[in-house]
Amino acid sequence: MKIGILQTGHMPDEMKDDLGSYAGMFATLLDGNGFDYVDYFVVDGVFPTSVDEADGWLITGSKHGVYEDHHWIAPLEQLIRDIRASGKPLIGVCFGHQIIAQALGGHVEKFEGGWSAGPVTYQVNGKDMVLNAWHQDQVITPPEGAEVYASTDFCANAGLVIDDQILTIQPHPEFTKFFINGLIRHRAPGVLPPQMIEDVSAAIDTPLDDQAFGQMMADFYRKQR
Template identity: 30%
Template sequence: MSQPSGNRYAVLLCAEDSEYVKKKYGGYFGVFVKYLSEEGDSWDVYHVATGELPTEEEIKMYDGFVITGSCNDAHGDDPWICRLMEFLQRLDSLKKKVLGICFGHQVLCRALGGKVGRAKLGWDIGVTNINLSPSSTKLFSSLQIPTVLSVIECHRDEVLEAPPEAEILAWSGQTGIEICKYREHMMGIQGHPEYTKDILLSIIERLLQRNFIVESYADEVRANVEKLEPDREEWKKLCTNFLKGKLW
């Protein structure tokens, strides 16, 4: 029997849980734990948007941090976003492992000196093919993953310029910076590896109700989601190996 790894992680939750996700998955924290947790790991959550962040003493307890998506704009100056960026700069100085997802990817890149804003081509919702760069296929060679991976996307902002010293590892037809690596300890992913298709479909309904998208676009996205499958297991390998320090 394998020995428990004993790794401890914190989810920096930047989103409000929808009723659907709360009922089915125990909130987005439950989604991430179910997706990324391996035997022996332990996970905690900090509700960043309501002011919770780990203290200096608590930072020491964790092997890595995961920043979630959010309905907020990563290019906004809400007080909690500004505090989060300062916190991420602190994690950088401590060389802590940080994985940013969607909003988390954007706010991480912004904290490290990149530029974030509205996506040039507008909303990107559905299952999208991501192209890995030649350098990333070398970095990920131990995982034996394909050079094209499909992932669920749901965003209307993007990283416009990567931080200095960052390396762009993947792009798609709509988004220029899909995966970004900063030194050895930080990585951002624009897509949502953790999402299931039913989560995305519930979000589409919420976006429709709030008039963020129109019915014709929602129909187009639903058809896309019905036809295509995200490579969830491949993304899981990538994310868990990064958090465990096994990628590079």
């Protein structure tokens, strides 16, 4: 099965040598499931010519907001609608979660409650799962027909499933503690409140359920539809 990874951002320059690309992080997360991958830097205007170039699709995270005025946002929203019409499975993570919701009629905004960062315990299908978060934007209103399957008190719409074809998640199952540590050093100062930086640093070794969620993603791609 070929997964098309739609990259909506670039790895921070200071972290490229050690961590590679976002697409590579997802390939690592999904390792062992027999998938092949094709990558598109949609953030640079590079799009597939057809939804049939892959059997399933994945939209990554990004430093950008889905409500910002970038030349690639509208074409990405149309691609999302085309993938939905095709019946192919689609997964969105963080920005991917938000842009899917927006493209299908939901509403996203910068959350007035501030940031969520580092290991967070989510209720996922009624069970606790710990995943790394790094976001301020949130899906405030899900699209019509979307079912909320993941949430916290802070982030009510943290995971959506739509028609058993689209799966989205606000936190980052692909983010390891090493990646979060890099963000703390290179991106958090001046962005996150100082106390939050201290708290995230103190919690960096919290065991994660990233592999379990990665298997959920793989199973979602492979399920019969």
